[in-house]
Amino acid sequence: MDQYVIALILGIIEGITECIPVSNTGHMIIIGPIPVIIGLLVGALFMIYAEKRRVTTRLVDSVNNLSIYQCFQIGLYQMLCLWPEFSRSGATIAGGMLIGCTRRAAADFSFIMAVPVFILLWVLSDNSGYISNYLSLFMIANEEKMKFKKFRKNTCIGYRFMLL
Structure with missing residues (x-):
């Protein structure tokens, strides 16, 4: 079977089971609802700010042009x-x-x-299901991002919803 078909099937299964509130419920029980709500709101506002901020020129137009320092900065984010x-x-x-x-x-x-x-997540969790789910989703997302050039959204939030 073609690797893309397998990745598509695994991605669909991951997408269907994503709505099961196991991990979200775990966060709510362990941490409480207020920090979770704050994380969601701050994250959404952060993405909106980054998208709407006026920048006259974008210095980096390709991953190949990123410097080590810029990669480190993104890692801090x-x-x-x-x-x-x-x-x-x-x-x-x-x-x-x-x-x-x-x-x-x-x-x-x-x-x-x-x-x-995701590889570190797999190693630390000792559960091979995580890596196959996330890598299949990664492969599908890489294919879909090529189509994204034709279907532009105003915000990176729209891009994120398109992947879900």
Whole structure:
């Protein structure tokens, strides 16, 4: 069977089971609802701010043009996802845009940064189901981002919803 068909099937299964509130309920029980709500609101406002901020020129238009320092800065933005329900991809895309990347370069780098995070998640959780689900979703998202050029949205939030 073609690897894209397998990735599509695994991505659909992940998408269907995503609505099961296991992890969200766990955050609510362990941490409480107020920090979770704050994380969602701050994350959404952060993404909107990064998108709407007026930048005269974007310095980086490709992942290949990112310097090590800029990669480090985006990695620091990724640390925001340690707060419960703060989106990792939203933090890295918005952080990339704040340091001068185009939306496309920031989204590409966000996907690249996801691979080590998910591999580490798999190693620490000792559950091989995580890695197959996330890597299949990663492969599908990479295919879909190519189509995104034709279907532009005004905000990175719209891009995130398109992937879900």
